[in-house]
Amino acid sequence: MQKKTSFLILIRILKLLIGILSLSISAKYFGVSIQKDIWVLTISLITILDTAIWGPINETFRAKFVQIKIHQGENYALETTKSMLIYTTLFSTALVFVIMFNPNFFASLISQSYNSEQRIKLINMLLITAPVLLITQLNSIFTSILNAYESYIVPEISGFISSVINLIILIFFSRKIGISALVMSNYISILLLFLLLILEFKKRKILIFKNISNFHFKHFKLYFLFALPFFIPYFFGQVSILVEKTLAGTLGTGQVSSIDYSRKIPDILTTVLTGVLMTILVPVLSTNYTEIKIDEFKKNFLQVFQFGMLFITVNISIFTSSSNDIISLLFKTGKISINSLNEISNLTMFFSWTTFSVFIYYMFGIVLLVTNRSKSYAVFGTIAQLITMILNILLLTQLKIYVFPFSMFISHLMIGIIMFFKFPSIDNLLYKTFIKYFLLLLCTTTFVYLVNHFFSGSSNYIINILLNSILTIIFILFIIIIFEFEESNLLKKFLTNNEIFNFISKR
Numbered sequence: 001m002q003k004k005t006s007f008l009i010l011i012r013i014l015k016l017l018i019g020i021l022s023l024s025i026s027a028k029y030f031g032v033s034i035q036k037d038i039w040v041l042t043i044s045l046i047t048i049l050d051t052a053i054w055g056p057i058n059e060t061f062r063a064k065f066v067q068i069k070i071h072q073g074e075n076y077a078l079e080t081t082k083s084m085l086i087y088t089t090l091f092s093t094a095l096v097f098v099i100m101f102n103p104n105f106f107a108s109l110i111s112q113s114y115n116s117e118q119r120i121k122l123i124n125m126l127l128i129t130a131p132v133l134l135i136t137q138l139n140s141i142f143t144s145i146l147n148a149y150e151s152y153i154v155p156e157i158s159g160f161i162s163s164v165i166n167l168i169i170l171i172f173f174s175r176k177i178g179i180s181a182l183v184m185s186n187y188i189s190i191l192l193l194f195l196l197l198i199l200e201f202k203k204r205k206i207l208i209f210k211n212i213s214n215f216h217f218k219h220f221k222l223y224f225l226f227a228l229p230f231f232i233p234y235f236f237g238q239v240s241i242l243v244e245k246t247l248a249g250t251l252g253t254g255q256v257s258s259i260d261y262s263r264k265i266p267d268i269l270t271t272v273l274t275g276v277l278m279t280i281l282v283p284v285l286s287t288n289y290t291e292i293k294i295d296e297f298k299k300n301f302l303q304v305f306q307f308g309m310l311f312i313t314v315n316i317s318i319f320t321s322s323s324n325d326i327i328s329l330l331f332k333t334g335k336i337s338i339n340s341l342n343e344i345s346n347l348t349m350f351f352s353w354t355t356f357s358v359f360i361y362y363m364f365g366i367v368l369l370v371t372n373r374s375k376s377y378a379v380f381g382t383i384a385q386l387i388t389m390i391l392n393i394l395l396l397t398q399l400k401i402y403v404f405p406f407s408m409f410i411s412h413l414m415i416g417i418i419m420f421f422k423f424p425s426i427d428n429l430l431y432k433t434f435i436k437y438f439l440l441l442l443c444t445t446t447f448v449y450l451v452n453h454f455f456s457g458s459s460n461y462i463i464n465i466l467l468n469s470i471l472t473i474i475f476i477l478f479i480i481i482i483f484e485f486e487e488s489n490l491l492k493k494f495l496t497n498n499e500i501f502n503f504i505s506k507r
Helices: 002-030 034-072 074-101 103-108 116-129 132-148 153-177 180-204 217-250 255-290 294-331 338-370 374-420 428-454 461-482 486-496 499-506
Strands: none
Touching: 002 034, 002 153, 002 180, 002 255, 002 294, 034 074, 034 116, 034 132, 034 180, 034 217, 034 255, 034 338, 074 103, 074 132, 074 217, 103 116, 116 180, 132 153, 132 180, 153 180, 217 255, 217 374, 255 294, 255 338, 255 374, 294 338, 294 428, 294 461, 338 374, 428 461
C-alpha cells in the first residue's frame, strides 16, 4: 500500500513541478491582468459546471464498481460502466451546446462588475472553452475505470506527459499569441491525455467499447443513485467556489488572479494527495469492508493516513517558512507589482495550511463512503460548504482577500474532526495516531519558522528554500527516531540494508 502510494505521489510531484513552471510562465506574460482574470473565471466556470454535475459520480465510481464486480461479476460491471460512460457523454455534449447557445446567461454568473467590453471578451472566451467540459469529463471517467482495474501508473504517466506538452506550448507561444496560448495548451494537453488513455484501454483489452450501441439507462442509474447523496454537497461546493470568485472580483482588478496564483501550488499539492487517496485507498478499503476484513481496513487506513500527514508536514513547514522566497522565485520577473507579490506570498502561506484540514476531511469522508454511509458524508460535505460561504460573506469586509483561506481551513477542519468520530470501531490507536502526527506538524512548522525568522537567510531564493527544506526533513527524522514513530522501524530497516552503512559499521 505504502509503495504504491509513494510511487503515485512521486509521479504527481513531478506533475506539480511542471504545473509550477507553467504557473511561472503564465505570471511572466500575463501577470494580474484583466486578461488573466477572464481566463481564470472562464475555466473556473467550466470546472464548476463539470464538477457540480459529474463530481459525485466521479468520486463514488470506484467504490461502486468494486462492489458490483465482487457481487455480480466483471462482465456485468463492465456493462453497467459502458452505459454510465455513454449517458455521461450524451449529457455532457448537451451541456456544451447549452453553454454555446446561451453564453450571456453563464457569463452573467461571474461578471457582475465587468463593463461591456470586458463582458464581450469573457463571452468569447466562454464560447472557445466550452468543449473542454466534455473532454475533461471523459478523461476523468476513463481514468477512474483504469484505476478500478488497478491501472494506476499509466494514467498518471499519461497525465504527466500532457502536462509537459502544456508547458512547452506556453513557453513557445505565450509571447506570440498572448492569452490564447493558455487556451491552446489546455486543449492540446487534454486531447493528448484522452488519446493515451484510449490506447491503454486497448492494450489492457478492457472491453468497455464492445457493443457500444447496447446500453441501458438502468445501468447508468446504478451509479447515479449511489452518488445521489453527494449531489447536494457538490452543488453547494461549486456554488461556494462561484461565490468566492464573485466576491474576489468585487475587491478590484487582479484580485481573482492573485487568489489563483496563491492557491494554485497548495491546491496542486492537495490534488496530488487526495487524488492518490481516491485512486488507491477507495478500492482497497471498499474491498476490505465488503469482505469484512476490519483489521486490514484499519491497517491500510492508518498507513496512508500517516504517510499523508508526513507529506503535509513537509509541505506546510516549507511554505510557512519560505513562501516569500518561493513566490519571488516564481513571479518576481513577471508583470506583478511588489505589493501584489507580498499579498500572493501571504495568501500562499495561509492556503498551504488548508491542505491539512482538507486532508482530514477527505480521509474520514472516504471512510464514510466505503462503509455505506454516503448520506452522512453528503450531509457533512454540505455543511462544510455552507460554513465556507457564510464565513466568506460575513468576514469579507474585515479580512478582505484573506477570508478565503481562513474560511476553507475552519470549515473543513471542523467537519473533518466530526467525521473522525464516525470511524468504525474507533480505538486508542486512532486517537494516538491523530494526536501524534498533528503535534509533529505543529512542532516541525514552528521550529523551522522560528529558525528562519531569527537567523537571517541568504539573498538567494533557491538556497533559502533548500535550507528550509533540509531543516524540515532533518527535524522530522529526529522526531520520528526519538519518539519511535512507526516510520522509525522502516528507516532502521533501510539503513541496515544499505551496503554503505554495512561497510562503515564493519570498519
